[in-house]
Amino acid sequence: MKFYLLEEDFGGAKIGVIDDSNPAPEGARLFKTEKELKDAEEAYQKVSDKESVKFMDELFEEPTIEDPYVSMTVDEMRKFTTKPENFAKSQELGLDTKKSWAEKRICEAIYKHFNHTN
Amino acid sequence: MSQQSSSNSIEETPDQEVCEGAFVQRTGRTGWVFPWTAIATANTGTITDDWVQISTTEIAPTCPSGFSDLSVNVFAGNHRFDFRLCRIYHWIDFRLMVNGVAVLTETLDHYEYLDDRHGTSAVTGHPNQLEIRTGGSWFAERKNVPSGATVSVEMRRKYNFNAFQTSGSARSIGGLRSKALFNFSPRNIVTGRQ
Numbered sequence: 194m195k196f197y198l199l200e201e202d203f204g205g206a207k208i209g210v211i212d213d214s215n216p217a218p219e220g221a222r223l224f225k226t227e228k229e230l231k232d233a234e235e236a237y238q239k240v241s242d243k244e245s246v247k248f249m250d251e252l253f254e255e256p257t258i259e260d261p262y263v264s265m266t267v268d269e270m271r272k273f274t275t276k277p278e279n280f281a282k283s284q285e286l287g288l289d290t291k292k293s294w295a296e297k298r299i300c301e302a303i304y305k306h307f308n309h310t311n
Numbered sequence: 312m313s314q315q316s317s318s319n320s321i322e323e324t325p326d327q328e329v330c331e332g333a334f335v336q337r338t339g340r341t342g343w344v345f346p347w348t349a350i351a352t353a354n355t356g357t358i359t360d361d362w363v364q365i366s367t368t369e370i371a372p373t374c375p376s377g378f379s380d381l382s383v384n385v386f387a388g389n390h391r392f393d394f395r396l397c398r399i400y401h402w403i404d405f406r407l408m409v410n411g412v413a414v415l416t417e418t419l420d421h422y423e424y425l426d427d428r429h430g431t432s433a434v435t436g437h438p439n440q441l442e443i444r445t446g447g448s449w450f451a452e453r454k455n456v457p458s459g460a461t462v463s464v465e466m467r468r469k470y471n472f473n474a475f476q477t478s479g480s481a482r483s484i485g486g487l488r489s490k491a492l493f494n495f496s497p498r499n500i501v502t503g504r505q
Binding site: 194201203204205206207208209210212213214215238241242245246249252253 | 357359398400402406412413414415416417418419420422424426453454455469471
């Protein structure tokens with residue numbers, strides 16, 4: 194048997210057994226023995242773990258909406274959403290600003306909304 | 312000329328070879344194939360679990376050519392996350408086994424990420440968040456699968472619990488109701504005689 198390993202974006206990999214009907218994809222590294230493949234897999238695993246985490250970290254850190262809320266602290270959000278002139282924006286976000294006990298949840302919801310975690 | 316009977320069986324003729332199905336096989340559906348992780352309260356780094364098989368092993372049909380082509384559809388099941396005040400990164404790798412050999416592996420095929428961090432440093436009494444998310448699908452193919460070969464699908468999870476705030480915790484269990492569907496096609500199909 195012959196084997197291949199194709200390194201992909203963000204730490205992914207495609208690995209397979211080659212025969213006449215199942216050729217290696219373009220750009221793949223080829224191996225003659227299973228041991229060679231396993232060694233390459235293990236080496237790539239270290240790269241893969243770092244790359245996949247880096248990719249996830251970047252997803253979280255990158256603001257994807259151009260909006261002043263993104264850079265607000267929770268305290269700033271609290272002050273913003275409780276101002277009468279900003280009531281419409283709060284309603285647009287689906288928040289109930291009439292109840293004082295909801296203040297903390299409003300801030301959490303806004304934070305999650307603009308950080309894409311809900 | 313052979314004729315198909317009303318019972319869908321094929322009458323035998325001297326010059327005819329038949330590829331015998333079944334050509335479609337589905338595994339059973341699983342329970343929680345990924346067991347509970349340990350409860351983490353601090354960064355875990357990336358942890359890679361062992362491979363687990365998705366339910367049953369199936370058998371390739373017997374064809375005169377000795378081979379068939381295989382397509383596979385996989386559902387990775389449902390995954391539960393109990394967590395608070397931290398982030399969760401969760402990935403799933405898949406591989407197709409033919410006669411016990413991993414003929415195709417694709418890593419980091421499914422991504423799941425969750426975030427329950429809060430902007431204040433003193434969040435007290437914040438309860439565990441519970442989320443169940445599906446692990447998505449995986450599609451694979453393998454040509455020239457030998458007649459009578461055993462076929463199965465395995466998957467494994469990788470996870471990384473991180474960015475813990477005070478009182479943060481996380482754990483996960485997964486793979487509930489995962490399953491795989493195998494479709495075999497003969498390598499040659501006779502569509503008529505002249």
